Amino acid sequence: MKICMIVPNSTVKGGIAAVVNGYREHNFGERYRITYVESYCDGSKMRKLLKALGSYFCFLKVIITNRPDLIHIHSSFGPSFYRKMPFIYLGKMFRIPIINHIHGAEFDPFYGKASEQKKRLIQKVYRKCTRLIALSDEWKKNLKLIVPEDKITVLPNYCIVPEKVNPERKRQILFLGEIGKRKGCFDIPDILEKANLRGLDATMVFAGAGSREDEEALKKELAKRNLDKNVKFAGWVNGREKTKLLEESRIFLFPSYNEGMPMAVLEAMAYGLAVVTTRIGGIPNLITDGQTGFLAKPGENEFFAQKIEKLLQEPELAQRLGEGARQKAKEKYSFESHLNSLLRIYEETVKESDVSRSNNT
Structure with a gap:
């Protein structure tokens, strides 16, 4: 299975980059080939803009030359939502199933207190995705306000647990x-x-x-x-x-x-x-x-x-x-458990998309 994953640059500060860097450092197995497209970097506004624009061309090239079976987008709220819109629209245009993995933290400013016009835009964009990943049941409740519940899967974040820890701790x-x-x-x-x-x-x-x-x-x-x-x-x-x-x-x-x-x-x-x-x-x-x-x-x-x-x-x-x-x-919350769940979501999403396409032909 070929996966195109939309991610931040590995040096970006924050939780999304930490999650993705764990993916980069581990093997998904022979069955899964991951192509990473970086859509965001730290730095000046111009640097961020150039990174985003470059990522859209890179993404289009991947779609045309490599035809992924699935697109996995890591997104948040605020500017991240708007940066990810072109990926979602292009993926939908090429009829490739899309997973939108949502890492946002402030739901009310993004959707709860948004204007009706902005709410309609958010609904339109999110409903183009085949599946949304929420980090917890609490976040699933929020996302149910935007898309049908059956489009949402809960996948908690993970941690790498060291074999041993230091029993002697400082104050x-x-x-x-x-x-x-x-x-x-x-x-x-x-x-x-x-x-x-x-x-x-x-x-x-x-x-x-x-x-x-x-x-x-x-x-x-x-x-x-x-x-x-x-x-x-x-x-x-x-x-x-x-x-x-x-x-x-x-x-x-x-x-x-x-x-x-x-x-x-x-x-x-x-x-x-x-x-x-x-x-x-x-x-x-x-x-x-x-x-x-x-x-x-x-x-x-x-x-x-x-x-x-x-x-x-x-x-x-x-x-x-x-x-x-x-x-x-x-x-x-081990990485192994997280990865097994993620790969299961990949398989289910592609299968679900295949069934949907068959029913529409």
Whole structure:
């Protein structure tokens, strides 16, 4: 089976690239031949525009010369939706089945609060797809507002679970992801102050990147609370640098306001960190409150602070929660399980499309 997969550049910062890079690094098996078409890159507006335009020509060439059996598009909301429209229209024109794998996090601004005209456009585009992939049952409920339920399949994200983890952890709290308001980063200074970070001689590490304005505003707020000496900014990390932070940290703090199914939480689970996060999107599928981590509503800083302080004071509790999270990651969110489910979706989608074409001839 020949698959054309529409993906971001491998160096792009974010969860979609993390998912796709895992695909690139693993073998899909002899039966599946994957052609990757990169439609997005980081950089200036001009660079992004040229990348998108080039990807449409590349995609058309693949369709004409290689005729894929299936198109697998990785998309989000906002600008990503509009960038993916030409791929969907071209795929439909050539009568190739299309899977739209939706990684978006903010549904209300995209669809719930959209104008009627924009809603009709979104419905029209999504209904041209043969199948939509949602990251969780919660996201399936949202997408049911746009397309019939039988067009939606749930496929959670995955994590690579290491064989062993470091039992010796620093008094260190880790945040992984984009530094900005949506991820709850501006709640963290208040949480750390309430958790008595300085008094407990612990360290907070921000491993991620955001706009210069957001990073400076966050640093200013930390300094105002006399927390700057206990906080480190590692920048965007990958590879061994990220692994080292996951291996040595005790707690993963992720007070996000909007998520699909965050790869950062899955990675923290895989490495046995005690996860303190919010009850949004697909996160409650990952974290069971009190068993594999702690959950609260976004903005409940007092709750987060209490749990952070408790985990710093009780390393055995942090270890127990981390072990539970790691076991759950291994049992439910392994790459092997994810890939088997994805390949089954491929087979079902192509078969379904063949039947539909036969009925229309």
